[in-house]
Amino acid sequence: MKKFLFLLLILLSAGSMAQxxxxxxxxxxxxxxxxxxxxxxxxxxGSKMKFSVGLVADKTLSDTYYLSTGLIYxxxxxxxxxxxxxxxxxxxxxxxxxxxxxxxxxxxxxxDMKAYLQVGAALEIxxxxxxxxxxxxxxxxxxxxxIPVILGAGIEYRAGIxxxxxxxxxxxxxxxxxxxxxxxxFEDLQLRSTVFSIDLGVKF
Numbered sequence: 573m574k575k576f577l578f579l580l581l582i583l584l585s586a587g588s589m590a591q592x593x594x595x596x597x598x599x600x601x602x603x604x605x606x607x608x609x610x611x612x613x614x615x616x617x618g619s620k621m622k623f624s625v626g627l628v629a630d631k632t633l634s635d636t637y638y639l640s641t642g643l644i645y646x647x648x649x650x651x652x653x654x655x656x657x658x659x660x661x662x663x664x665x666x667x668x669x670x671x672x673x674x675x676x677x678x679x680x681x682x683x684d685m686k687a688y689l690q691v692g693a694a695l696e697i698x699x700x701x702x703x704x705x706x707x708x709x710x711x712x713x714x715x716x717x718x719i720p721v722i723l724g725a726g727i728e729y730r731a732g733i734x735x736x737x738x739x740x741x742x743x744x745x746x747x748x749x750x751x752x753x754x755x756x757x758f759e760d761l762q763l764r765s766t767v768f769s770i771d772l773g774v775k776f
Contacts, residue, residue, distance in 0.1 A: 591632040593736065595775030597644065599624040602768040605750070607652040609760045617651035617660055626669070628773060636677045640690065644669040650711070650750060650763050661708040665750070666700035673722055684731075690724035690742065711761070713753035718765060720744040726771060736775040743768055 604619035626644030633639055646669045651662040673692025680686055696718040703709070726740015746765035754761045 593630045593632075593775045595628045595630075595736070595738075595773050597624075597626055597628050597642070597771060597773035599769045599771045599773075601646070601770075603647070603649040604766050605648075605650050605652075605746075605763045606766060608762050609758065611760075613655045614652050614758070614761060615655065617653040617662065620649045622647040622649070624769065628775065630675065630775065638675040638677070640673045640675050640692070641671055642669075644671065646696065646767070648765055648767065650714070650765070652761065652763060659710065661710055662704040663708065663711060663714070664700070664702045664704060665698060665714060667696040667698055667718065669694050669696045671722060673724075677728070681727075685727060685729045687727050688725065688740070690722065690726070690740075693719060693721050694744070695719060710755045710758045711751055711753075711763075712755060713751075715748060715750050715752045718746050718748050718750055720746045720765065720767070724769075724771065734776055738771070738773055738775065740771045741769060742771055 601622050601624050602619050603622055604616060607614050607616045624644055624646045626642055628640065628642035631639040646667045648665040648667065649662065650665055653660040671692060671694040673690050676689045678687045698714060698716050698718070701714045722742055722744050724740055724742030726738055728736055728738045731737050744767040749762045749764060751761050751763050
């Protein structure tokens with residue numbers, strides 16, 4: 573993880589030479605997961621709203637294409653229940669997310685306002701996990717990383733010479749099973765994350 577953070581700092585420190593715009597993002601997120609096992613006896617146990625925050629960096633590739641990355645703190649919820657309702661468990665997960673996405677901008681919709689589409693993926697490094705209740709023991713260990721695909725859209729408004737406001741939404745679909753080790757009763761349990769995010773922020 574230290575290597576990834578070091579490489580990110582090098583990238584951001586070179587921003588003035590590489591036409592990189594830095595910014596801050598605050599995002600209310602709805603976190604859930606897709607739960608299954610081989611016998612199809614488990615299912616998702618709802619969703620929960622959380623808040624994500626972090627640093628974003630957009631590098632200019634052309635007038636309409638930008639490479640977007642950053643370092644985002646992203647909390648998630650992992651929860652499942654079995655079909656008869658005798659087992660219901662919930663866990664708190666926290667990640668540092670390093671996205672690698674492409675933003676495609678339209679021409680101006682109005683003075684200083686453009687729309688964008690965003691597509692890509694991210695590397696997520698788990699920094700914390702905890703059961704909501706000490707009695708929840710069926711997930712013994714979570715995987716150290718996750719890799720979601722990211723699809724999004726939004727609006728950017730140039731509010732000043734060096735200030736840009738943005739707002740949009742994104743859908744993040746985890747590709748990896750977040751469960752590394754589980755109890756014998758749920759040894760084939762698979763939890764894959766799903767996040768809906770409202771992305772709000774400012775770039776300088």
